[in-house]
Amino acid sequence: MLLNSYKITRTLPCLADPMKIRVIADISDEIHEVFPYLNATLKGCIYNHPANTLTIKKDGKLFTLHAQHITLAKLEDEKEAEEILGWLKNLINETYENRNRIEPNFSKGEELKALDIFKLLPGTSCKKCGELTCLAFAVKLVGRDTEITKCDLLFSEKYQAKRGVLLEILVAAGYEVPNAGKEKIP
Numbered sequence: 001m002l003l004n005s006y007k008i009t010r011t012l013p014c015l016a017d018p019m020k021i022r023v024i025a026d027i028s029d030e031i032h033e034v035f036p037y038l039n040a041t042l043k044g045c046i047y048n049h050p051a052n053t054l055t056i057k058k059d060g061k062l063f064t065l066h067a068q069h070i071t072l073a074k075l076e077d078e079k080e081a082e083e084i085l086g087w088l089k090n091l092i093n094e095t096y097e098n099r100n101r102i103e104p105n106f107s108k109g110e111e112l113k114a115l116d117i118f119k120l121l122p123g124t125s126c127k128k129c130g131e132l133t134c135l136a137f138a139v140k141l142v143g144r145d146t147e148i149t150k151c152d153l154l155f156s157e158k159y160q161a162k163r164g165v166l167l168e169i170l171v172a173a174g175y176e177v178p179n180a181g182k183e184k185i186p
């Protein structure tokens with residue numbers, strides 16, 4: 001067995017939908033060894049091999065596996081989180097046990113594109129981030145040459161909905177992002 005146990009350690013408002021919750025669970029064992037095998041057997045994963053993260057999309061929800069913790073987004077309550085964590089634990093252990101019969105997949109799968117980011121930026125090209133246009137900022141962001149916090153406008157109330165979706169997408173793709181108060185979140 002690769003993963004023996006998990007424990008919910010933080011429950012926060014969901015970035016994309018404040019009516020839902022985001023849960024962080026610490027896990028008893030390092031699980032990154034199973035990521036390329038899960039990436040090979042599940043559809044639509046986002047695998048970031050250098051960052052050791054794998055995001056699984058299921059029923060419109062996002063579950064991101066890190067080497068030592070798991071984050072779950074867009075959940076109704078902690079009961080749902082416990083059910084999903086139980087499902088993930090079984091999935092991780094079964095896939096690990098069967099790994100000799102699976103061809104590992106180290107590809108990134110769905111890659112984050114600058115245009116996807118651009119659509120969720122304010123679109124005013126105000127230049128306050130130091131770039132001439134929002135599209136130029138999006139290109140730099142996807143290449144990790146700038147940080148989302150440089151777009152002050154995005155963190156205003158007017159853009160709360162767009163910001164939430166964009167931060168979820170960035171987290172799912174293995175980027176480190178801040179919360180609405182610009183504090184770094186796990």
Ligand code: SF4
Pocket residue numbers: 121122123124125126127128129130131132133134137150151152153154
């Ligand atoms: S600060 Fe934000 S809105 Fe202004 S140009 Fe940069 S990305 Fe666009």
